[in-house]
Every structure is written in C-alpha cells, then in structure tokens.
Amino acid sequence: MNSNTPTFKLTVTAVGVMSDFAHITVYNGFLEDIARGYEQLDLTLPQGLYSITLKLDGNIIKEHVRLTEDTRYEIPTPPVYSSLVADRFESSHEYYTHNAQHYSLEPTVQTSTIEGGAIFLFFRYTDLNKRKELNTEQLSLGDGFSLLDANRQILYTLQGSNIREDTETGWMAFHAVLPVGTYYLHYSGYKFESDDGRANDLPAREIPLQVFKSSDSLQGLPDKYWQTQVFLTFGYGPIFPSMSVFIAPRKSGFINNDEGNYRIDGLRHKFHNGVYYLPEKVLLEFEQGQWISPMKGLLAAYVYFSSPETDNELLFRNIAQDLPALLGEDTPEVKALQVMAAQYYKDPIPELTLSQPCMFLAGVRSVIRASIKHPDIIAEDSLLEDITDKLYCDMVWTSYLPDPIPEVKEQMADTAPGSSLTASIFNVVERIIGGETTPEEIGEKLLQSQTVSTLLYYIEKLNDDLNVNDLASRLQIPPNVVRKTINHILAFSDSIKDVKRKPDQFNISNINKLKSIQ
Amino acid sequence: MSPKPLVSEAPLPPTTGPCEEVTNENLIKGLPVNEQDYAIIVGISHYTSLAQLNAPVTDACRLRNWLIKADGGNLHPQHVFFIPSAPGSNIPDQLAIDKALSDILQLAEAKPARRLYFYFSGHGFGANWEVNGMCLPIWSPSFYNAALSSKAYLDLLVEKDLFKEVYFFLDSCRDRKINTKPLHSMLGGPRPGGANTMAVVMYASEYENPAWEGMMNNNGNLQVHGYFSRALLEALNGGAVNNSGDITITSFLDYIREKTETYAKEKNHTQTVRSDIRNNSYGLDYVIHKTGRTPGTVLTIRFKTGGDISLDGPDLSNIKSGVVQAGESWLIPLGKGYHQITDKISKRSSFITIDGTLKTMIYEF
Numbered sequence A: 001m002n003s004n005t006p007t008f009k010l011t012v013t014a015v016g017v018m019s020d021f022a023h024i025t026v027y028n029g030f031l032e033d034i035a036r037g038y039e040q041l042d043l044t045l046p047q048g049l050y051s052i053t054l055k056l057d058g059n060i061i062k063e064h065v066r067l068t069e070d071t072r073y074e075i076p077t078p079p080v081y082s083s084l085v086a087d088r089f090e091s092s093h094e095y096y097t098h099n100a101q102h103y104s105l106e107p108t109v110q111t112s113t114i115e116g117g118a119i120f121l122f123f124r125y126t127d128l129n130k131r132k133e134l135n136t137e138q139l140s141l142g143d144g145f146s147l148l149d150a151n152r153q154i155l156y157t158l159q160g161s162n163i164r165e166d167t168e169t170g171w172m173a174f175h176a177v178l179p180v181g182t183y184y185l186h187y188s189g190y191k192f193e194s195d196d197g198r199a200n201d202l203p204a205r206e207i208p209l210q211v212f213k214s215s216d217s218l219q220g221l222p223d224k225y226w227q228t229q230v231f232l233t234f235g236y237g238p239i240f241p242s243m244s245v246f247i248a249p250r251k252s253g254f255i256n257n258d259e260g261n262y263r264i265d266g267l268r269h270k271f272h273n274g275v276y277y278l279p280e281k282v283l284l285e286f287e288q289g290q291w292i293s294p295m296k297g298l299l300a301a302y303v304y305f306s307s308p309e310t311d312n313e314l315l316f317r318n319i320a321q322d323l324p325a326l327l328g329e330d331t332p333e334v335k336a337l338q339v340m341a342a343q344y345y346k347d348p349i350p351e352l353t354l355s356q357p358c359m360f361l362a363g364v365r366s367v368i369r370a371s372i373k374h375p376d377i378i379a380e381d382s383l384l385e386d387i388t389d390k391l392y393c394d395m396v397w398t399s400y401l402p403d404p405i406p407e408v409k410e411q412m413a414d415t416a417p418g419s420s421l422t423a424s425i426f427n428v429v430e431r432i433i434g435g436e437t438t439p440e441e442i443g444e445k446l447l448q449s450q451t452v453s454t455l456l457y458y459i460e461k462l463n464d465d466l467n468v469n470d471l472a473s474r475l476q477i478p479p480n481v482v483r484k485t486i487n488h489i490l491a492f493s494d495s496i497k498d499v500k501r502k503p504d505q506f507n508i509s510n511i512n513k514l515k516s517i518q
Numbered sequence B: 001m002s003p004k005p006l007v008s009e010a011p012l013p014p015t016t017g018p019c020e021e022v023t024n025e026n027l028i029k030g031l032p033v034n035e036q037d038y039a040i041i042v043g044i045s046h047y048t049s050l051a052q053l054n055a056p057v058t059d060a061c062r063l064r065n066w067l068i069k070a071d072g073g074n075l076h077p078q079h080v081f082f083i084p085s086a087p088g089s090n091i092p093d094q095l096a097i098d099k100a101l102s103d104i105l106q107l108a109e110a111k112p113a114r115r116l117y118f119y120f121s122g123h124g125f126g127a128n129w130e131v132n133g134m135c136l137p138i139w140s141p142s143f144y145n146a147a148l149s150s151k152a153y154l155d156l157l158v159e160k161d162l163f164k165e166v167y168f169f170l171d172s173c174r175d176r177k178i179n180t181k182p183l184h185s186m187l188g189g190p191r192p193g194g195a196n197t198m199a200v201v202m203y204a205s206e207y208e209n210p211a212w213e214g215m216m217n218n219n220g221n222l223q224v225h226g227y228f229s230r231a232l233l234e235a236l237n238g239g240a241v242n243n244s245g246d247i248t249i250t251s252f253l254d255y256i257r258e259k260t261e262t263y264a265k266e267k268n269h270t271q272t273v274r275s276d277i278r279n280n281s282y283g284l285d286y287v288i289h290k291t292g293r294t295p296g297t298v299l300t301i302r303f304k305t306g307g308d309i310s311l312d313g314p315d316l317s318n319i320k321s322g323v324v325q326a327g328e329s330w331l332i333p334l335g336k337g338y339h340q341i342t343d344k345i346s347k348r349s350s351f352i353t354i355d356g357t358l359k360t361m362i363y364e365f
Helices: A094-105 A128-134 A259-272 A280-287 A294-306 A313-327 A332-345 A361-371 A383-387 A406-415 A420-433 A439-448 A450-461 A468-475 A479-491 A493-497 A508-517 B025-029 B056-068 B094-110 B150-160 B227-239 B249-266
Strands: A007-015 A023-027 A033-038 A040-046 A048-056 A059-067 A071-076 A117-125 A145-148 A154-157 A164-166 A171-178 A181-187 A190-193 A199-202 A205-211 A226-234 A238-249 B037-043 B080-084 B115-121 B124-128 B131-135 B147-149 B165-171 B198-203 B213-218 B221-226 B246-248 B274-278 B287-290 B296-302 B307-312 B318-324 B329-335 B337-343 B349-354 B360-364
Touching: A007 A023, A007 A048, A007 A059, A023 A040, A033 A040, A040 A048, A048 A071, A048 B337, A059 A071, A059 B337, A094 A117, A094 A164, A094 A171, A094 A226, A117 A128, A117 A205, A154 A171, A205 A226, A205 A238, A205 A332, A238 A259, A238 A294, A259 A280, A259 A294, A280 A294, A280 A313, A294 A313, A294 A332, A294 A361, A313 A332, A332 A361, A450 A468, A450 A479, A450 A508, A468 A479, A479 A493, A479 A508, B037 B056, B037 B094, B056 B080, B056 B115, B056 B221, B056 B227, B080 B094, B115 B150, B124 B147, B131 B150, B147 B150, B150 B165, B150 B198, B165 B227, B198 B249, B213 B227, B221 B227, B227 B249, B246 B249, B249 B274, B296 B349, B307 B329, B318 B329, B329 B337, B329 B349
Parallel strands: A007 A071, A117 A226, B037 B080, B037 B115, B115 B165, B165 B198, B296 B360
Antiparallel strands: A007 A040, A023 A033, A023 A048, A048 A059, A117 A171, A145 A154, A145 A181, A164 A171, A181 A205, A190 A199, A226 A238, B124 B131, B131 B147, B198 B274, B213 B221, B246 B287, B296 B329, B307 B318, B307 B337, B337 B349
C-alpha cells in the first residue's frame, strides 16, 4: 500500500439475538488479523480483499468482502439454543413460553408463606419432536427431583399435584412461595440406554438455590422479594450444564421478552467457557445503577473477579458493596463474592464463615482456595465442608454428588442394622461410604472414593514435603477435609488390610506416611 | 552449590521409537543451535481401555522432527524428550513424563533457558474449562483420575520461572468428565513464584468439545493426523509466516485456529481452537520463528468454461487478465493471501486463499 491508496469505511455489525456476544474478526487480504471485537467493528481500511469471521455459541460464519467503497456489512447471528424459553431463541416455542410465564405467576403448591420469595422451576425438551424421540413413554420430567430445605429435609417432590406438566409437549413447572434462605434441588440420578445401545448413568446431583429478599431500606425496587427461576433442558435426562438461573421480582414472574435475560444467558455461556467478557451495555447499566436484575450483577461480578482485567475496579467495588443490600448480607452468595473480591483486590480475606454452598461454583472454589490459609472460613462439619470433595465442575452453578436424602438413609438403617463396630464406623465415615454396613463393605467402598484413591496416589508418589496444605491444593479441597479423609483411612486401616484385590497404595509404607502427616 | 549436569552429561532422552531418525545439520556443521530451548513431546495412541488413536504418535514424531531440524526449531536433539506410547504397554506413566520434566528443569537451572515446548496428543477430557485431563494409557473408569492436569503442569512451568517462553499444545478432547481430579506433577517443592514466564497455550478444541483426527492427504501421502496437530505443523513449516517471512504470535495463533476449523469443517465436524496467553510482555507481534522465506505457491487455474477473466490480488492490484477458452489453464505464482477471480462476462466471482504452505495448487474455475 502507498499513501495514494484510497481508504474506505468498513462497518461490520452482528445483528439479531445475542449480537452483544458475537465475536467478530476481520482479516486483511494477507490473512493478517487486523481487528477483533464484539458486536460491531468500525474500521477505515485501504481498498482490498478482506474476510470477516463471526463466532457465536459454537457457530462460525465466514464472509469475504471486496472493499472498493464505504461498506456496511451486517451478519445475522446464527440461531441460539438455550434452556431459557425467551421469545427470540430458536429452542423456545409458544407451548413452553406461555406455560413458563403462566406458572411463574401462579404457585403450583400452596404454602403458609405469603410474605416471601419464591422458587420457580421450568423443565422442558428442546421441542416436541425431541420429546417424542427421547421420551416415548411420556415420563414426567419431575421424576427423581425433590426440593429440600436448608436442613436437607424434603419439602416437595416434583411429582403429582406439586407440579403442573404436559407430558405430550414435554414440560414441567413447579412454583412455591418460600421464606428467604437456602434450598437444594436434589436429583436422585437415572440410568438409561442411548440410541447406540450404550448404558448410561446420570449420577445423583444436588444444586443449592437461594431465595433472596432485599433490605427494607432499599428504595425504588418493584418488589423486595425475589423469585429464583431455574430453566433446564432435557435430553435423555436433565442436561444440567444447560441450566439457566434468573432472579426476578417475585410479583413480576418470568418475562419472556426481557432483553436483560438474553444478556444474562450470554454472560453465563461465556463464563461457562472461561471467557470473561462483559458487554458495554451491561457495564453501562451498572454505571447507571440499574438493579432490576440482581443475577446480572452477580454474574457480572463473578465474571469480573475471575478475569485479570482491571479496567472497571471502582465500578465493581461499588457493585460488590451494593449486592448485600439487594440480596441479603448473610447469604452464601454475598459472602462468597466478598471472599472472591478480596482475592481479586488482594485485600485481606474477610473474617466470615460459610456453612452452606453458594449458587455459583466460582464462589465455592474461591472459598476453598481461601480455606488453605484460613481454615475457619468453612464451618467445621457443615454441608459446605462435606461437599468440597464432591463438586461437579461441568457448569457455572454449584452442584455436587449428594448424600442420600434422609428417607433413604432411614430406610437403610431400619433394614440393615449393623454391629456396634459398624455403627460407629458408619457415623465416622458416613459421608464417604454411604449405606455400606460391614467393615469389608466399608473398606471396599472407601477404596472406590476418588478422593481417597487420588490422595493415596499422591502419598505413594510424593516423598518429600508431604503436608496437608500441599495435598489440599492438589486435591482442591480444604485442609480440614484432607485431615478427615486421612483420619478415615487410618481408622479403617485394619479393616482395609484384608480386603481382597486392594490397590497397592494401601501398603504399610503409605499408611505410615499418612500417620506422619496426620 | 553442587555442580549441575551439562548437556553432554544429561541422561539421554527416550529413544526415538517409531520416529524416523533426524539430525540437526547445524550440529554437524558446527553452526549454532538453540541450546537454550527444550521440549517434551508426548504422543499416546495406545490405551488399555480406551479406543486406540491413530494420530498421536505420528503427530508427535512430526513435531519432534521439526524441533530438531536446523531449519525448524533448531534444538539440540538431547533437549527434545520424546515420549511415545507403544502397543501392548502401559507406558508412559506419570513418572516418565515427570522424569523428563525434572531433567529439563535441572538443565534449565544450570544454564539460562529460553523456551520450553510442551506437547500432548492423546485422549483427554475437560474437568472444567481451565483444567484438561491428559489421559495416560492406563486410564479407565476404574483409574478415573489417571490423567495429568493441564493446568497444574502449566502452572508449574510458569511458576518455576526458569523459561522465558513456554509453548503448551494440547491435541486432545475436552469433553466433560464430571467429578474428576486430574493429577498434579510430582515435581512439587518450593516454587520461586515469579511467574514472569510467557505462556502461549493452545487447546485443540473449546471446553466440552471433542478434538478430531482424520485421514488427510498430506502432499500426496495419506496419513491420519489430528486436525489441530496438522495445522500446528503446517504453521511451523511456514504456513503462519507473515509477509516478512516471520511467524509471530498472532500469525501463529490465527493460522492454527483457521486451519483447524477448516479441516474439521471439511469432514463435517466443528472444532474451535482455544488459545490463552499469559504474561506476554513482548506483544502479539513477537516473532516466534524466522523462516526468511516469502510465502507463496504456484497456482494452476483450469478453466471449465471460457470467459473474460480477471485475477486480483489482496490489495486489488490486477495480477492477470484476459480471454480464456474452456480447458485452458493459467500457471501463476501467487503470494500468501486472498485473491479474487472474476469472469467479467458472466459476473461470476470467487475468492482463492493461498495460505503459504502448498508448493503447487490446482484451482478450477
């Protein structure tokens, strides 16, 4: 190119749903990446050949451009599929959106709570054809699900009169008005055979859900109580990584054309893939103090504190300060975010204790990281401590392999009373071994624990510098959980030593190493 | 301080096994080689319980050979630790990989090091978006955690601060496996924690997605390659050079991303490369490799129909034009870039991409 080469404007714009999250790259004729960004690029370029790549949600669109005049190039965004039944998503259908809207305003169970927040669950297939293909028996989508209270007692099973559903089109709704606090969506698991004849096992899973209330002193909100909305898509079973969670004013319910919901879904999707991107429009809303959607604030804060960016430090300090009044100071969500913010700003870790998991996995992981130096941040023998070595890491939401729900355990205790030795053993390692009864069974189950087997692997391979904190860091669990696991192994070393086909890791040398770091 | 082993005293890297022997001609001629560069190349095709793969050992060989060649990475052959799997065997295990890493770290502590290449090709899974499990041959549902943590190994290499640059390539699937804890390196110990090492990290696919291998025509040879690894080798062999003959970080990443996507698309797959760069104080135009060659190809254009044809280059300068008859051909040397061929009569137009790797190319219009 020389100075006489004419230049022209090239404007490339993504248009359509989720255009904020469409990533555009422009290459010049020599295949050099000359510009990249989200949604729109405004460039002045010499005449020539160019190519444009738009990426969104796994789709890639490529176009060539011959630039000989000012050119405005619009690329429609590809169809987007989401659990959220919003108007402009390809996977939304009126038979879903209408019912989601309707039952978000009408509880499906009657509770004594009038002044409270709510949990609204909406499960569905991507469309009617998928339901016909994957669920020929028209089984209820609520099968295997229960809503538990903060003490893990069943409040509702998602069955019968507790839910509304249409097994023909394939959707299920649940809506309960509930006091502020922590709840757990429990799934007991499912075995099925897929098209290719393979046996599949969807393991049990539990997901903490929070019901929020804003501070009475906060002015200008449409409702101080919030509805936590969960949208989940089914394939052969629930596809948990597709789960979308929103927090809306309780009395407004679900609004299927709320522009903000698209942004939340886009943020979540990028966050899930480790892309810490915050669209300008989202940042602008925060700068203007718009707090219609706390989920957007939470998600944006988690995204920001996960990224190395430092462009909006003041803004996110303000957001972190605003959230306690909006969602409640003592909620796990707010506490975990305070820990994460402190790690991000390299401030001292706040003196607080969590006993329950927050909804965002990033928050739980921050707390686990903090526990290496501040063990008291996780309450001893709490549910949060218990789940730290059972976390699933396949979605942005916290979820874990749960203990059986109380009814199941009681039933087992009734039918299989053990010896006094077994009973005491059962109490000590209940969380690892579940419902096994004899020492041999317990020993074998212990060997199957991923945490135990991996810990023993490290014990065998590492010769120097064995310490609890190093093991905690390798296993990504709190030091207290490492100690307890070691104690469990040692407590059972006698019963384990005679177990047939035991792995080599259970040898005297390793047991002695364990004793040395106990 | 106890003396550290010098290059000549270092244990020999594992045998080349299935790789063809290559030498660094600069060593033979007494010319300089990149003594400050090291590589660990792991290719695992053979698994006890998982399906056999065809590409990893082949691709690992190709990268190893490029690294050793004088006009490639120009590494001392003893600095390239090649760790392939073998049929009917459970090797390599974590110890084999950690041993190689340990040897390299010792060498790098003894003498300033510039660069480390870490390459893994084999089965893998995404434990989460930033942790990939690199499956060892014994991986099975019973040995659920018998996989190395990409993040833990990368963190170790960066935090050791012994290298100025680390290039970390993973050609493996990133499909989700839940509740896994891939293994950290056994090389723990105190870490200086400076973390000034620049790390260029490339995953063959996005989190939750598979990385594919397939039969490919490589200049007339049919071989199975990972799409990502093929693009990686092409990039290093000159495909990623800019018009100055340099491979920069940008041109390198762009080329691999683009070509991997293209190869996958040709086989009706989707595969998007994920890259991350840590601690880059050099800028994206930092030159990774100088080739001194201007990229280009000799293109044969065969005309299926007659017309009044015009061929324009990347900056719209006309390269050739004229009336042609059906069956006629043009033979034209073209530089790397986009070109546009147009029939002025029918107004038919098409873009031609010359990526700089192919020595000859035939295009039908």
